[in-house]
Amino acid sequence: MFALNQELLAQSANPVRPAVMSFSVDIAKLKSSLLSPFFAQMEEAPVRSGPQAIIASAKSLSGSFSLPASAQDLMTMGPQEDLPFDFMVQVNFPDSATMSKIWGSITADFEPTVVDGMDGFRLASGETPNMLFTQLDDVSMAIGTPAYIKQAGKSGNSKGVNDLMASLPEHSVKLAIDLSNSTDLLDEVNDMLGGQLPPEAAPFFEVAMKVESLKFSFDMEAEKMLVLGVRGRDEESTKEIFQTVDGLLNMAKFAAGAQLAQLKKDSPKTAEVASKLLTALKPKNEGNEMTMEVTRPEGMDEMLKESIESARKSAEQVTQLNRLRQAVLSIHNYHDSYGSFPFGPSEQKISNDLSWRVRVLPFLEESDLFNEIQTQEGFNSAANQKFAEQMPEIFGSGSNKLSDLAHIALEQPIKQFQDITDGTSNTIMLVQYKPGLDWMDPQGLTVDKAVELFTNLADGESLLVAYFDGSVRKLSKPEMTPEEFRSALLPRDGK
Numbered sequence: 001m002f003a004l005n006q007e008l009l010a011q012s013a014n015p016v017r018p019a020v021m022s023f024s025v026d027i028a029k030l031k032s033s034l035l036s037p038f039f040a041q042m043e044e045a046p047v048r049s050g051p052q053a054i055i056a057s058a059k060s061l062s063g064s065f066s067l068p069a070s071a072q073d074l075m076t077m078g079p080q081e082d083l084p085f086d087f088m089v090q091v092n093f094p095d096s097a098t099m100s101k102i103w104g105s106i107t108a109d110f111e112p113t114v115v116d117g118m119d120g121f122r123l124a125s126g127e128t129p130n131m132l133f134t135q136l137d138d139v140s141m142a143i144g145t146p147a148y149i150k151q152a153g154k155s156g157n158s159k160g161v162n163d164l165m166a167s168l169p170e171h172s173v174k175l176a177i178d179l180s181n182s183t184d185l186l187d188e189v190n191d192m193l194g195g196q197l198p199p200e201a202a203p204f205f206e207v208a209m210k211v212e213s214l215k216f217s218f219d220m221e222a223e224k225m226l227v228l229g230v231r232g233r234d235e236e237s238t239k240e241i242f243q244t245v246d247g248l249l250n251m252a253k254f255a256a257g258a259q260l261a262q263l264k265k266d267s268p269k270t271a272e273v274a275s276k277l278l279t280a281l282k283p284k285n286e287g288n289e290m291t292m293e294v295t296r297p298e299g300m301d302e303m304l305k306e307s308i309e310s311a312r313k314s315a316e317q318v319t320q321l322n323r324l325r326q327a328v329l330s331i332h333n334y335h336d337s338y339g340s341f342p343f344g345p346s347e348q349k350i351s352n353d354l355s356w357r358v359r360v361l362p363f364l365e366e367s368d369l370f371n372e373i374q375t376q377e378g379f380n381s382a383a384n385q386k387f388a389e390q391m392p393e394i395f396g397s398g399s400n401k402l403s404d405l406a407h408i409a410l411e412q413p414i415k416q417f418q419d420i421t422d423g424t425s426n427t428i429m430l431v432q433y434k435p436g437l438d439w440m441d442p443q444g445l446t447v448d449k450a451v452e453l454f455t456n457l458a459d460g461e462s463l464l465v466a467y468f469d470g471s472v473r474k475l476s477k478p479e480m481t482p483e484e485f486r487s488a489l490l491p492r493d494g495k
Contacts, residue, residue, distance in 0.1 A: 017086060018158040019064035019148075021177045022165055028059045028094070029172040033220050053105065054091055057098050059139075063089035064148065064157055071188045082130040088144030096138040103141060106133055116146040164215040168227060171219035178213045183233065207244045210237035220304070226294035228283075235288050242285040245292075253278050273303035317474070320432065320464055324472040326394050327405055327430060330360040332470060335417070337363075343444070344413030353378030355442045356407055357395050366392055379440035391439040402436025408489050409444030417468070420491040424468035427491045432464040447489045454485045 055061075065087040068074045073084035093099040110121035110133060120134035134149055135141050142149050157165070160178030168174050179186060190209045197205050213231045230245075232238035256278060263271040276297040283292040334342050342356035350359060354375065361370035369390060374383040388401065395403040407430055414420060420427050431450050437443060445453075454463055454475065462474040468491075475485065487495040 017066040017069070019066050019086070019161060020158055020179060020182060021065045021175075022063070022157050022161045023175045024060070024062040024165075024173075026060050026172040027055065029219075029221075033172070054102055057093060057102055058091050059094045060092045061089065062092075063087065063144075064161075066148075067182055067185055069185075071185060071192055075192065079125075079127045080129065083128055083145060086145045086148045088142055088148035090136070090140060090142050092140045094139070099135075099139050099141065103135055106141075116150065118146055118149065160213060164213060164229075167229075168215055168217040169219070169222065169224065171217035171222060171227070173216075173218040175216045176214070177211075180212050204244065207240050210240060212237075220296075220300075223296050224293055225296045226292070228290075228292040230290045231288055232290075238288050238290055239285060242283055242290040245283050245290065249281050249283070253281070267306060269299060270303045270306050273297050273299045317464075321472050321474075323394050324405065324430060324432065324464060324466045325470070326364070327360075328466045328470050328472070330363040331356065331429070333363040334360050340415045341413070343407050343409075344415070350375045351378050353380070353442060354384075355379065355438075355440050357391075357403060357405070357439050361392070364392060364394060373440075379438060379442070384440065388438060388440065395439045396436060401439070403439035404432050404434055404436050405430055406433040406437055407431075407444040408450060409446055410491070414468075414491055420468055422487075422491055422493065422495065425471065426488060427468050428465045428488050429468045430466040447486060450489055451482055451486050454480075455482045 066085045068084035070084075077084055091102075093102065107121055109124075111124045113120060113122045113132070115122075115130065115132050118132065118134055120132040122129065122132055130145050131143070132146055132149060133141065133143050157176075158178050158181065160180050161176050164176035164178060165174060168176070186209050190206070193205070210232050211230060212233050213229075215227070215229045217227045219225055230238070230241055232241050256274075260271055260275060260278075263274065277294065280294045280297070281292065283290050331342060338348060342359035345352050346354075346359065348359070354373075358370070358373060358375070358379075361367065361373075369387070369392070373387055374381060377384055379388075391401050391403060395405055408428060417424060428450075431445055431453065433445055433453070454477070457463060457477055460476075462476040464472065465475055466472045480488075487493055
């Protein structure tokens with residue numbers, strides 16, 4: 001990945017230590033695998049900077065890390081001091097346009113600097129002054145310490161790390177750690193932390209301190225999908241590592257038994273493949289190395305598609321529920337400020353022909369948009385029509401720019417909490433209305449229309465609602481009858 005040549009070593013006041021850990025991730029390969037839905041969701045998420053944006057946009061990642069000369073150096077390091085170890089993470093992008101977009105987000109958040117003759121950026125707070133963000137070329141960037149970045153593109157790993165990486169198959173994820181020349185440091189860490197750990201964690205820590213090297217690789221598309229190799233400092237250490245890992249895996253398999261039993265009812269095929277994978281997680285103790293290899297089981301594609309789709313639906317539902325929570329919170333904050341809810345006629349200097357969504361904009365960090373809207377005019381005025389396409393994402397994420405969050409339009413709108421005599425935890429405030437409404441339109445859902453939505457739910461479907469107490473729930477017909485649902489929409493029916 002990068003080289004630490006003798007000239008560089010000679011020039012350095014603090015000699016550069018060879019990397020004891022190296023990793024590589026072929027993100028492009030992962031994106032083309034059955035994990036593609038996860039990456040697609042990540043790319044669509046409204047994150048424009050930070051690690052998530054980098055990973056979502058990158059083609060590949062690779063990196064190497066050294067260890068500090070002393071554990072004490074790491075434990076006593078202050079926030080404004082240099083890192084006592086070297087590292088470099090290189091990010092490669094598919095094209096210069098993607099690189100430019102990500103690099104722009106970094107330059108906006110950090111301050112420019114020059115370190116050892118290299119232009120780059122660092123944290124504006126001045127923390128870890130020797131950590132640099134720099135552009136290597138049109139399609140790659142690096143994050144790390146100057147000593148490692150200077151020789152980007154070559155290899156400064158220890159021979160042990162390089163040998164371990166070379167022994168692994170060409171998987172999309174690879175990791176190698178060689179601690180064979182770091183026993184003094186590990187013993188120091190053991191002395192410093194060993195006596196401070198909880199009794200239940202101490203045995204595992206002691207075993208971890210006996211690891212001399214580790215190699216790991218994973219590729220969901222490969223026939224041999226997982227490879228693991230761990231060496232101890234000696235055969236006795238390796239035996240202890242094997243016994244610990246084997247015991248932990250057996251405990252995990254036992255704990256997964258109940259979940260597999262339920263999974264067999266819901267998805268027999270997925271349960272079958274999951275059971276095969278658990279069975280395959282069986283380490284071997286071969287002399288001075290503990291190894292484990294997992295072959296890709298038959299039916300893996302179908303199981304992954306099913307699992308990913310289920311996870312996608314769950315993540316989407318969490319997103320929808322969080323949007324509802326944010327909307328309710330903004331309405332509560334509006335009530336705290338003005339002494340009334342933003343439904344129905346407004347006592348503020350805002351047109352009654354503008355929705356509650358417009359009125360709560362200042363409580364959603366959308367004051368700039370609120371100030372642009374002509375609040376004395378209705379949603380359909382010539383001046384306000386241009387804002388129809390500027391709906392904040394909290395109100396809906398559809399391409400039609402219609403809000404799927406609707407309030408219940410009552411004959412006598414609820415103005416204050418005391419108007420809800422049936423209790424705030426029993427009265428529905430908002431309903432997710434999939435067909436959608438113009439987000440600036442004050443129209444809401446009538447009680448009859450909301451009951452119709454609930455009544456027409458198919459088996460397995462649910463309706464997302466928010467109550468006046470701030471709670472959000474999924475409602476389905478097995479949990480509530482249409483009559484009970486109607487009653488939950490009415491704040492003063494005594495039920």
